[in-house]
Amino acid sequence: MERTATFEVVVSGTKGGQPMMPEDFDIKALRELLTEVEVLLFPGSSSRDRPVISYEVQPGSVRNLFRTGVQAVAQTSAVLALVASSGTIDMLEPRTARALEAMQRWAQEGDVAFALRTSLPGSPELIIDRTTHYLRTEAVSVETELYLYGRVVDAGGKERSNIHLQVEGQGIHVIDASKEFLEGLDKNILYHRMGVRAMGRQNLQTGEIEKNSLKLLELIDYDEHFEEAYLKRLQAKARGWLKDTDPDQYLNDVRGTYGS
Structure with missing residues (x-):
């Protein structure tokens, strides 16, 4: 059984x-907090795929304790350390950045403060209050096709129809369809x-795709097998317009005057 640790807000x-x-602490505020904590602990997973997160509340202001696998807590602790040392969230994966932005807005609008820490040794503490400014800078993401x-x-989906695509090494992308x-x-x-061709927003600084910003353009049958006949057809097509092309002259035309 995996060891567990605690993330505390x-x-x-x-x-x-x-x-x-x-x-x-009103139930509406608690519900919103639970949503953002789930993202901080498991930014790339859906509720069905991630380990259990147990919850406990204790006095001492309002101590919200979340217990789950130690690896997820360690990763969250690293995020807290990065943000606390840099003073910015611009380098974070978009979903994680939005979770911290939500707490920053609650702090500004409700005159409350958040202290985020973990139970791991040497864990940093990240304070979010009215004096901090954990909001992403403007124009850090652009629309892109991918x-x-x-x-x-x-x-499917009753109200918001979409496709959930599990991409190796990236988690699940939710694509509106x-x-x-x-x-x-x-x-x-x-x-x-x-395969999916989609429009979405990409973070200019991290290169990360905002997984919930995707809109389907085209669904593509994906064949993992190498199709030699198909490759030969492409080569034959290319040969027609390449036969009279001088490679050196072509490269010079592409490069233009750069470096000359």
């Missing part, structure tokens, strides 16, 4: 002129390996 402030206690390849692990498109598919794509 202490919420402090006043209510009616008195220090906040657990009974002052191709993704992976396994479809879910498709219209109900009409999904209804018109001539085969069941669930658990099939597929």
Whole structure:
């Protein structure tokens, strides 16, 4: 069984002129906090794929304790250390950055403070309050077209129809797809390996794709096997326009005057 550790979020402030206690922490605020903590601990996983996160609340302002696998807590501790030392969240994966941004906005709007720490030895403490500014700088992401390849692990949705694509090494990408498109598919794509052409937002500093920003443009049948006949057809097509091309002259034309 995997060892566990604790991630702690202490919420402090006043209510009616008195220090906040657990009974002052409204269920709506708790629900929002639970959502962001799940992202901080498991930014690339869905609720169905990740390990269990248990929850406990204790007095001492409002001490929210989350216990889960030690590896996830260690990774979160590293994020806290990076943010605390750099004073910025611009280098973070978009989902993680948005979770800390949410706490920063709560601190500014509700005049509360957050202390984030873990139970691991030497763990740093990250303070978020009205004096901090953990918000991403403007224009750190751009719209881009991209191709993704992976396994479809879910498709559909009652209110927001989408495709969940499990990409090796990247986790699950949620890609918006219209109900009409999904209804018109001539085969069941669930658990099939597929290619996806999509539009989404990419962080200019980290190169990370905002996984929940994707909109489907095209679904591509994905064949992992090498198709020699297909490759030969492509080579034959290329040969037609390359036969009269001088390679050195072509490279010079592409390079232009750069470096001359």
